Structures are given as structure tokens and as C-alpha cells.
Amino acid sequence: MASTTTLGLNDPSLFISKGYIDGKWTDAKSGGTITVTNPATDEVLGAVPEMGVEETQEAISAAAKAFTTWGKTTAKSRHDILMKFYALMKEHEEDLSRIITLENGKTLTEAKAEHTYSASFIEWFAEEAVRTYGEHIPSAFPGVRNVVIKQPVGVVSILTPWNFPSAMITRKLGAALAAGCTTVIKPPPETPFSALALVELAKRAGVPDGVINIVTTQKNVNEVAKEMCENQTVRKISFTGSTPVAKILYKMAASTIKKISIEAGGNSPFIVFDDADIEQAVEGAIVCKFRGSGQTCVCANRIYVQSSVYAEFASRLADKVAAFKIGNGLDEKTTHGPLIHTRAIEKVARHVDDAVEKGAQVLVGGHRVEGTGTFFEPTVLCDVPANALINDEETFGPVAALTKFETEEEVIKLANNSPVGLAGYFYSRDVGRVWRVAEALELGMVGTNTGMISQAVIPFGGVKESGLGREGSHGIEEYMNTKFIAFGGL
């Protein structure tokens, strides 16, 4: 196991190998542990407890107890604590970014960008805490005043993915804490250390015991998730992850009619029209397709290019991708890190092989990199046929799959031909087309002439099978109940 010295942290106490229940760092009752490895080197980074249902129930009880006081604190005091938490995150940027790179594999530059994104959620929700306004509605009856207030929902279960080990925690935790909710978090087994470091900083900022609880689990994940979704005390679930898992959680949460926010899978179209600035479109495709080595739910998955600019776009994109340097994210020369695990590699390889069998051509890459770490070559495929798997399923890997189209009408049909609708992008300089296409795409988020849309200040979320609710700018609402009070007898 790597010692904290070899991890190179300035503050080694941020690297924590325990769960967190009712303000105490806790081991699993079974004594079991989950081994966490660095996907760039295959080295063991450390281990966290393999917790189960019993620990989950304890965490939920602790959160319920803490809610009786945290839910009644003033919005100003929650704002102040969150601002302190934000300041501590900024102070420990170097360590927190390094932990992200070590456990997820993304480059240190990308980890720093994630850290900035992650901290921005805490800052945003600190500012939102003091603005959860109610309203007064003129009454239909004499002598009555109608008032609406917002109240925190109570205990929230939070389930997060490994692709943003830090930002997906703060996007949910920030909103929950600002609203006055208490939480039980299940971080992913691949990347638990970012979550644990954040909790340590939240504790230092003054978040009271029981307000945040962390249950780490891998083998027992089904039972733990069931408890988090079905326990009567929990009043809300917030999940980011795949659509198949979202459907299971949604069904389980129905048993007690909990509020639920789901940010599930995407299959983002990226469209280049013939009136686009091609260089800008290539840059946008690089940012959007290869962020996190293709492992984000808003990454371009299907790239449609109009026929007259197809060859030019394909060749410029291929040249840039061929210049990428994959490797350990801590190495300054590395532009792209590994995939998270072997299963991810297998899925990417299956998508590439299937597309090639069906007639696609490989312009760059196309293969797993043998040896240490879980790397797949950054890949550009052209002439990907409509029936290729890659057009149906999110690849979640570094593969740009290009398909030629002729007309605007045709490409809108192609783009909307998916059960999911998270994000999408298109490039055009024609203002009429920009409005028409943005409105026609069946998506929750559209980037026009940009490949980067993610910020704390936007309503992040999808339509169709990509999810329910919005995070970020409108996110605090999801953690509050609306209560109507009629004041009569006036």
C-alpha cells in the first residue's frame, strides 16, 4: 500500500481510509476493506471500509438526529460555514487535485479544473442559502393571507460516480447543506478518497457531527443502495451515474415516494454545419469529446459533419488527436490519462470493433495499450454507419465517431433518435439556424459554437432517460419542500 509520503500530499491528514458516521471516522463492522488502485500505474493507493446495511442505518439515524438542529440553523450561519468550507477547498487545491489524479487518473491540469469546478458549487450554494425566498399570494377569501415558505426536505441520500470524484459530491452536498438538509453519501469504490478529504475540510469548516455521513461500499452496494432508497427516514435521493442504475434507484425510491434527482447517461450529438468556423469546431470537439479521456456524461458521442466540410474536419481533428500524449496524469507532458478500469476498456474496444466491422475506418488509434495501467489510444473513426453500437450507447471513452450528413432536417432526426437527452453541441454561424436547431434538439443542455458548457451557474440536467430535476443554478430547489400557510381570521 502507498504510504501518504509517497502520495506527495502537503497535508497527509487529508488522505483518510475510513468511513464517517456521526462525526466519527469509522471502520466496517465486518472489518472488510475495499482496495483502491491508481488506474495509471495499477499501484495500490489505499483501502477504505467495506460497509453494509447496518452502517448505512446508523448513518441515516445520525443524519436524522442532526437534522433536528441543522435544519433550524439560520441561512446566514449555513452560508458562513459553506464559505469557510470553500476557502479551505481553495487553500488545499494542490492536495485535493492530486488526490483526484491519483484515484481517477485524469491529468493534474484536468484535476485542477475539476477542483475549481467542485469548489465553485460550494461557493454558489453558500450564496444561494440566503436566497431561498418564499412568496405571498393575494387571497381569494376575505380575511386570509396566503404565504408560501421553503423548508429543507430532511435526510438526503447521495450516490456519486467516479468520473468527477470531487465535483459530483459538492454539486449535491453544497445544495443539500445550503438548504438545511443532512446527508448520507455513498462515494464510488474507485474514487472514495476525494469525498473523504472533502468531508474532513467540511468538518474543519464547522459542519456539525451527523450532518454529513459517508458510507463506503463495493460488494454490498446493492443492499446499501436499497437501504438508502427505501429507508422511510430518508426523504430525497440524488444520483449521478448510468441510466440502467438510475432506473433501479427510481423504482426503489417509489416505495416511499421520495423526491429524486437523477443525472444519468447521455449520448451527446455534436454537429458541424457547413457554415461553421471549422477550426473552432475542431477545438470544441477536442474539449468536449476528450475531457476526462471521454469519460463524462456530457462528452460528444456521435459527431455529425455536413458533407462539404467533412473531409477537412476529419483530417484536422485526426491531426490534433494524433498529437495527444497518454500517460500518468502526474507527468506534465501527459495530455490524457487512463480509463478507470478494465471494464471501461472492454466497452470502448467493443464499440470500436463493432463500428469497424460495420464499415467505419480508423483514422487514429483504435487499440488498447498493453502493459501498465488501463489506457486506450485516443481514437478517431470516420464513416461510422447508423447501425453501429456507438450510435446507440454512450461509449464513455476516447473515441470520436464521425458520420457524414447532408441536410439540417436529416441531422436533427439523427440527433434526436435516442432514448436519452442530456447535452448536445453544434457549430454554425447562421443565427436563424442557431435558434432553429437549439430549439429542435431534444436535450436538457445545448452548446452552440462551444464544446464546454459545465459551470456551477447553469441548470445542469437532461430530458428523456437522462434524468430528472436540475443541479447547479436551480439545484437548491430540489432539496426543499414548498409549504403553503393560510393565515385566516384577520
Ligand code: SIN
Ligand atoms: C458528469 O459527467 O456526470 C458531469 C459532467 C459535468 O458536470 O460536466
